[in-house]
Amino acid sequence: MDRSKKYWNPYFGGMMLGLLLLLSMYITGRGLGASGAVKSTVVTAVDVVAPKHAENSTFYSRFLSDGKNPLNEWLVFEAIGLIAGAFLSGALAGRLKLKVEHSPKITTKTRLIMASLGGIAFGFGSQVARGCTSGAALSGMATLALAGFIAMMAIFGTAFASAYFFRKFWI
Amino acid sequence: MNKTYIILASVLVMLGVGLVFLEANPNIKEVSPEKLLSELNENTRYTSTDELAKRIIEGDPSVQLIDVRHKAEAEKFMLQGAINIPLADLLKEESLAIFDQDGKDFIFYSNNDILANQAWTVTRRLGLMHLHVLKGGLNCWAETILLPKIPAPTESQDAFDLYQARLGASQFFTGASLEVKSSQPLEKVNLTRKAKTKKVEGGC
Amino acid sequence: MKEQDKTKSLSVAALIFVAIIVVGLLTTGKPDIAYKITPQQSIEALGKPGNEISPLEVAKTVKANDNKFIIIDLRSPYEFVKGNIPGSINIPANRILEKESLDFFEKNATSNSTLVLYDATQSLATGPWLVLKQLGYDNIKMMQGGWKIYSGIDSQDPSQNPAWLVEIPKYDFAALSASKETNANKGNQAGQKEIIVPQRKVKAKKVEGGC
Amino acid sequence: MGPLIPLNIIDPSWNYVIALVIGLFFGFILESSGFSSSRKMAGVFYGYDFIVLKVFFTAAITSAVGLFYFKYLGWIDMSLIYINPTFVTSTIVGGVIMGLGFVMGGYCPGTSYCSAAIGKLDAMIFSVGMLVGVFIFGEFYPLLEEMYMAIPLGDAMVYDALGISAGWFLVILIVVAVGAFYVASLVQEKVKEVDY
Numbered sequence: 001m002d003r004s005k006k007y008w009n010p011y012f013g014g015m016m017l018g019l020l021l022l023l024s025m026y027i028t029g030r031g032l033g034a035s036g037a038v039k040s041t042v043v044t045a046v047d048v049v050a051p052k053h054a055e056n057s058t059f060y061s062r063f064l065s066d067g068k069n070p071l072n073e074w075l076v077f078e079a080i081g082l083i084a085g086a087f088l089s090g091a092l093a094g095r096l097k098l099k100v101e102h103s104p105k106i107t108t109k110t111r112l113i114m115a116s117l118g119g120i121a122f123g124f125g126s127q128v129a130r131g132c133t134s135g136a137a138l139s140g141m142a143t144l145a146l147a148g149f150i151a152m153m154a155i156f157g158t159a160f161a162s163a164y165f166f167r168k169f170w171i
Numbered sequence: 172m173n174k175t176y177i178i179l180a181s182v183l184v185m186l187g188v189g190l191v192f193l194e195a196n197p198n199i200k201e202v203s204p205e206k207l208l209s210e211l212n213e214n215t216r217y218t219s220t221d222e223l224a225k226r227i228i229e230g231d232p233s234v235q236l237i238d239v240r241h242k243a244e245a246e247k248f249m250l251q252g253a254i255n256i257p258l259a260d261l262l263k264e265e266s267l268a269i270f271d272q273d274g275k276d277f278i279f280y281s282n283n284d285i286l287a288n289q290a291w292t293v294t295r296r297l298g299l300m301h302l303h304v305l306k307g308g309l310n311c312w313a314e315t316i317l318l319p320k321i322p323a324p325t326e327s328q329d330a331f332d333l334y335q336a337r338l339g340a341s342q343f344f345t346g347a348s349l350e351v352k353s354s355q356p357l358e359k360v361n362l363t364r365k366a367k368t369k370k371v372e373g374g375c
Numbered sequence: 376m377k378e379q380d381k382t383k384s385l386s387v388a389a390l391i392f393v394a395i396i397v398v399g400l401l402t403t404g405k406p407d408i409a410y411k412i413t414p415q416q417s418i419e420a421l422g423k424p425g426n427e428i429s430p431l432e433v434a435k436t437v438k439a440n441d442n443k444f445i446i447i448d449l450r451s452p453y454e455f456v457k458g459n460i461p462g463s464i465n466i467p468a469n470r471i472l473e474k475e476s477l478d479f480f481e482k483n484a485t486s487n488s489t490l491v492l493y494d495a496t497q498s499l500a501t502g503p504w505l506v507l508k509q510l511g512y513d514n515i516k517m518m519q520g521g522w523k524i525y526s527g528i529d530s531q532d533p534s535q536n537p538a539w540l541v542e543i544p545k546y547d548f549a550a551l552s553a554s555k556e557t558n559a560n561k562g563n564q565a566g567q568k569e570i571i572v573p574q575r576k577v578k579a580k581k582v583e584g585g586c
Numbered sequence: 587m588g589p590l591i592p593l594n595i596i597d598p599s600w601n602y603v604i605a606l607v608i609g610l611f612f613g614f615i616l617e618s619s620g621f622s623s624s625r626k627m628a629g630v631f632y633g634y635d636f637i638v639l640k641v642f643f644t645a646a647i648t649s650a651v652g653l654f655y656f657k658y659l660g661w662i663d664m665s666l667i668y669i670n671p672t673f674v675t676s677t678i679v680g681g682v683i684m685g686l687g688f689v690m691g692g693y694c695p696g697t698s699y700c701s702a703a704i705g706k707l708d709a710m711i712f713s714v715g716m717l718v719g720v721f722i723f724g725e726f727y728p729l730l731e732e733m734y735m736a737i738p739l740g741d742a743m744v745y746d747a748l749g750i751s752a753g754w755f756l757v758i759l760i761v762v763a764v765g766a767f768y769v770a771s772l773v774q775e776k777v778k779e780v781d782y
Contacts, residue, residue: 119715136700
């Protein structure tokens with residue numbers, strides 16, 4: 001076991017994450033989220049490139065109506081913090097390294113294509129479901145909201161069901 | 172299996188079971204008797220008839236009037252926009268649903284304010300918020316808004332201002348014409364107005 | 376996995392978590408004063424007769440000096456000394472839940488006597504009365520009308536509705552308001568109300584969250 | 587009394603500072619738990635590493651239990667907590683798409699930032715992919731709107747939907763999770779270890 005394998009006990013990590021979620025709800029009244037920042041970025045980008053289009057679209061205009069900069073949002077700051085925190089942890093554990101992680105059975109190129117496809121699917125899905133694994137599933141489950149449990153079961157159910165077809169990309 | 176995990180898992184299950192028992196105790200959401208009493212003694216829970224008239228005339232959407240008199244009485248007359256919930260039906264599910272509106276001020280009224288105060292006390296104990304009582308009730312409403320009295324000439328400017336406001340409200344709520352009563356206070360109105368330091372609370 | 380053997384920090388975190396909850400449970404214990412009847416029971420009790428007593432009856436027993444009632448004045452001591460019902464005890468409304476007051480109510484709860492509450496008006500007495508009622512003190516009544524009516528009770532005109540029955544409508548509200556119907560200015564009829572009762576809460580103040 | 591910011595106990599101008607700090611811890615915890623490795627995470631689907639299951643369930647249960655104790659103790663006003671509104675169709679459809687994305691990409695949005703932060707190129711590609719995905723959704727939103735708004739249940743709670751009390755639901759959830767952890771540990775022993 002080299003230094004890079006020094007991960008936390010997963011239950012300890014889960015517990016800390018749970019306590020952080022609790023703290024977040026206690027202070028701000030909301031759970032954690034990640035895909036909201038993506039949405040804000042896209043809305044800003046569309047607004048900058050094609051303001052007319054953004055104004056006419058029912059989707060973008062919802063986030064632009066009050067004249068606020070959509071980047072100036074809670075979840076965006078949280079995402080910035082998230083990146084910084086992950087960097088810090090990686091630096092402390094000696095895991096900072098530019099690389100593409102993939103199964104030895106596939107090429108780097110395949111892995112990157114799969115990653116981009118996965119990213120597109122996740123970005124699209126998170127908008128459809130009004131939140132991603134952290135925003136909809138995790139925060140939803142913590143408040144015992146129905147949406148959280150439906151999202152969790154849909155995400156992991158599909159992933160388990162389709163895992164067989166994607167096995168060569170991982171093992 | 173590691174012993175620690177068994178202990179931690181049982182602690183977690185115990186925490187869950189603890190919640191089952193705690194949840195069975197519904198009192199926690201209720202307002203304690205001490206808090207209820209101290210709020211009862213606060214005047215801010217009252218809404219005066221003048222204030223209510225002003226808010227209705229202005230079309231204030233946050234006003235939710237609740238008539239707690241018997242159905243028979245309420246059928247004869249209710250204030251504009253009021254819902255009738257007889258005191259006996261106050262805790263029915265469909266009645267409590269009315270309090271599930273955010274951004275509303277719930278104002279109880281009855282003929283006087285005794286029934287309204289009782290409705291306030293019971294619903295406030297349940298932990299409901301933004302509850303008010305129409306001070307003096309409909310009797311006061313009739314005396315101050317529907318049939319405003321002309322102040323004596325010796326009374327203060329504020330009393331005449333209040334009377335003018337009530338006359339306007341009276342016209343709004345009854346359609347009565349202004350002209351008859353306005354000759355006397357008109358002279359007073361033309362005087363330079365002082366900044367109001369104390370509000371006149373007239374009537375009931 | 377190796378990382379699963381590292382349980383020390385997990386145990387510490389779990390211990391802290393449980394400790395916070397336990398400390399919370401110990402410090403926010405049950406309230407000292409507890410309601411004895413449910414809100415629904417209070418509503419039912421309010422619908423029954425015998426919660427109020429007329430000032431005439433109180434005046435009669437005071438004149439007869441037969442101590443049938445223990446009369447409690449809820450006004451401030453300052454008002455109390457200016458004039459009160461003879462034989463009454465002063466417990467200001469904001470102090471009825473203090474220990475001595477509760478001891479007093481407790482002591483008299485078991486006796487056969489009836490406690491009569493009054494304030495300047497009945498409106499002022501009804502809240503404190505209902506609080507005590509909900510604490511389970513059943514032998515307490517509130518006096519109709521309050522001190523203002525009681526002090527002028529001798530001038531009561533027998534042909535009129537008794538002045539202490541304040542919850543009786545003094546006017547025909549519908550008729551007073553109806554004159555507008557002849558006018559163009561409409562808007563105050565009972566039938567005109569629009570009621571929209573939402574089934575679920577619209578949470579206005581809540582933050583927008585999620586992803 | 588909480589939540590502190592909606593009740594103005596902490597001034598809302600602190601909102602973004604707090605967001606930054608919470609995000610910092612969020613990232614730190616995710617990375618330290620191993621959520622910065624796509625192969626470690628994908629292990630949950632093939633039985634060689636159950637970190638996702640363990641972290642995810644432990645976190646959900648810890649905060650749910652904590653939240654309901656806080657609620658009981660009167661420390662938090664649950665009506666001010668944001669609850670994701672339930673739209674059954676869109677949540678299921680979105681969840682299925684995300685599930686596919688998870689197996690293909692090996693990340694979810696939060697973990698992809700984490701991995702990108704420590705230099706995983708695939709995670710950076712994944713993040714860019716997410717931007718594209720959101721953009722596609724934005725462009726096709728008018729076509730999707732009907733499905734997006736179908737079967738709205740408002741702030742529905744799972745225990746109400748099942749007709750049991752929150753306490754009992756939590757007990758069941760805890761027992762299921764503990765059982766799942768136990769089964770996961772058995773499976774993990776059987777499955778050939780994957781080096782990544």
